[in-house]
Amino acid sequence: MKKWNIAVIPGDGIGPEVVSEGIKVLQAVSELNPAFAFDCAYFPWGCEYYAKHGKMMDDHGMEQLRAHDAIYLGAVGYPGVPDHISLWGLLLKIRKEFDQYVNIRPIRLLSGAPCPLRDAAKEDIDMLFIRENSEGEYAGAGDWLFRGKPEEVVLQTGVFSRKGTERIIRYAYETARSLNKLLTSVSKGNALNYSMVFWDQVFEEVGKEYPDVKTYSYLVDAASMFMIKQPQRFEVVVTSNLFGDILTDLGAAISGGLGLAAGANLNPDRRYPSMFEPIHGSAPDIAGRGIANPLAAIWSVSQMLDFFGYPDWAEAVLRAIEQVLTDRDTLTPDLGGTAATAEVGDRVVAALTGLVRRHELKPVQ
Ligand SMILES: NC(=O)c1ccc[n+]([C@@H]2O[C@H](COP(=O)([O-])OP(=O)(O)OC[C@H]3O[C@@H](n4cnc5c(N)ncnc54)[C@H](O)[C@@H]3O)[C@@H](O)[C@H]2O)c1
Numbered sequence: 001m002k003k004w005n006i007a008v009i010p011g012d013g014i015g016p017e018v019v020s021e022g023i024k025v026l027q028a029v030s031e032l033n034p035a036f037a038f039d040c041a042y043f044p045w046g047c048e049y050y051a052k053h054g055k056m057m058d059d060h061g062m063e064q065l066r067a068h069d070a071i072y073l074g075a076v077g078y079p080g081v082p083d084h085i086s087l088w089g090l091l092l093k094i095r096k097e098f099d100q101y102v103n104i105r106p107i108r109l110l111s112g113a114p115c116p117l118r119d120a121a122k123e124d125i126d127m128l129f130i131r132e133n134s135e136g137e138y139a140g141a142g143d144w145l146f147r148g149k150p151e152e153v154v155l156q157t158g159v160f161s162r163k164g165t166e167r168i169i170r171y172a173y174e175t176a177r178s179l180n181k182l183l184t185s186v187s188k189g190n191a192l193n194y195s196m197v198f199w200d201q202v203f204e205e206v207g208k209e210y211p212d213v214k215t216y217s218y219l220v221d222a223a224s225m226f227m228i229k230q231p232q233r234f235e236v237v238v239t240s241n242l243f244g245d246i247l248t249d250l251g252a253a254i255s256g257g258l259g260l261a262a263g264a265n266l267n268p269d270r271r272y273p274s275m276f277e278p279i280h281g282s283a284p285d286i287a288g289r290g291i292a293n294p295l296a297a298i299w300s301v302s303q304m305l306d307f308f309g310y311p312d313w314a315e316a317v318l319r320a321i322e323q324v325l326t327d328r329d330t331l332t333p334d335l336g337g338t339a340a341t342a343e344v345g346d347r348v349v350a351a352l353t354g355l356v357r358r359h360e361l362k363p364v365q
Contacts, residue, residue, distance in 0.1 A: 013282025015074020131244025
């Protein structure tokens, strides 16, 4: 039997609440499949840990994580610890040191998910965002000069290396080719006259190796308008760290909200573990009340299953989520229901088990 080792970092706020439902689904998948199982090790890192130890994770934390096949993260950040400390001390540290240079965020309107766009049908919203995840505007490069003086100046430098830009764009072309979908690049070459002109140039250069992939290029302002007005324009989308961060929150808003948006941070060459997480934060406003929507965290379990090579089970988890959404009897308040976080997790497990019982899904032997 194949054993997958998962490092679980529940994190802060609603992180532990939604992660425990994701693990519930993961364990259910393992019980339904004789061929594989998951071994979870828990790491209590985050803002509470920071309050006790003055750091977001153990000094040897990265070595401990490295021994695992994947990392499953809830969310980090809580009032009392500045966000740039919690983010750089854990989440961004892992993304960077494990060279998780691909951030995959599916923007897909599942059946039953609420959509604020009046005329959009389910099939109109089905995008795969590929966001550069290791450099760009989030490289952490810059300076803060003459602090507190009248001549104070801050510099935040975007870093776009040839290696970093080429590899994310090549990954996007490969993905578009394998899915037989069109590829859109989102940039801002008219105003960002170095970084984004370079991005556009690399997009065109790499594209010569993929004459079979149909492409479009949009400025980020136009792209945000089209995502609302004509979301069907987008299939696979590649963009920079900052633009991807913002556009995928917009994408979440048109496909069911933050409670339904998942993200995977991939190290495609698999030298280091990849990390799977809901894209929402720790939601301090609802933390501890047991009403957080766990579906985004469960969707990231689906991404993990796909990454491990079980695409049928990845899709099955999404079908189970869709069933819960269409039945509408067990939804958290953000989706108009009154159910608790754990009840939604239980319903997803029941829907998944139902698929196997009805022989719509075969266990991996
Ligand atoms: N990946 C991460 O760990 C991550 C991402 C974003 C923000 N953060 C951190 O989280 C903290 C709070 O940030 P924020 O308030 O800007 O963003 P947030 O995503 O935590 O919350 C935004 C709004 O969406 C709601 N929401 C989010 N997830 C939900 C869910 N699963 N179910 C129901 N409602 C949900 C919240 O209640 C809140 O009203 C900050 O410290 C921030 O730095 C962490």
